[in-house]
Amino acid sequence: MTRPPTAAQQRVIEAADAVTGRLRGTEAQLAALVKRGLAFRHPRPPHDHFLTPAGHRIREAAPDPVPEAPREQGPPTGVFAARVGGEEDAPPSGPARRREVHGAWQGLLELRRMTHPDGATDRPCGWERAHLVRAAALALEAAGHRPAGGDTDGYRVRATPQPEAVAVYAPDAETLAACAATLEGAGWQTGEYTEPRSRARYLLASPRRV
Known part of the structure; x- marks a missing residue:
């Protein structure tokens, strides 16, 4: 043992x-x-x-650490997390956030390169398959898509009962199509579906294996 x-x-x-x-x-x-x-x-x-x-x-x-009390000067820092859309405590947008997202995306591409046998960066790696919602959200945010938040319309990434699949919602057909193009370019496969009750259109996205 x-x-x-x-x-x-x-x-x-x-x-x-x-x-x-x-x-x-x-x-x-x-x-x-x-x-x-x-x-x-x-x-x-x-x-x-x-x-x-x-x-x-x-x-x-590992258990989540107990958060420290905010300091008197400056905002408290924490682990980076891509915006999935609809968060109540979403980080502010701006140049600093864009730099943070860009750095996280470049780090993820490097992780793909290191963990794929052939060094490929065009398809998701094991970490992404284990963190589907966060991985899809990072791909969307890194490409410049706007997440939903407060009174702002934008994408929302949500877990689904299906294995290795997330649902992506958008306020209109044009945004939904743009999200599909981004995810497909990032190594995901997507399909567009309609919810039976609400009739809302959404993407079902899953990591591409080959």
């Missing part, structure tokens, strides 16, 4: 980047995680360390 990581190793795992799994720690801590199969060292410079699927599972299983 594999021993659980030490408290110090657990902190390093929990502090990993939420999207790419990139790690920060001492050489000894990182080497220990590699030895236990929870991390790997990238072969290309700068030879950063990243979580393996086993390391990601440990990170996902």
Whole structure:
């Protein structure tokens, strides 16, 4: 039976980047995680360390930390999360948010490159298949689509009972078609459907495998 990581190793795992799994720690801590199969060292410079699927599972299983009280100056910081649409506490839009989203998307492309056997970046990776709503939302937000929020119309990404599929809603047919084009360009396959009761049109999107 594999021993659980030490408290110090657990902190390093929990502090990993939420999207790419990139790690920060001492050489000894990182080497220990590699030895236990929870991390790997990238072969290309700068030879950063990243979580393996086993390391990601440990990170996902960790309890949510108790949030700290907001500081007197500046907003509290937190883990990046793509906007799925309809959040009550959505981060403000603007240049800073666009930079953050762009960085997260580039990190996700790098994760695709590292985890696909052929280094492909044109189809979703394992992390995206395990976080369907967040992955689809990141693709949409990174492409410049506007999420719904408050009095603002925009896309909404929601989970569905179907395996490996999310539903994407939009305020009009043109926006829905644009969202479909973005997701297909990001390696998803989409189909347009109508809800039986509300007659609302929506996309059913799932990660493409090949």
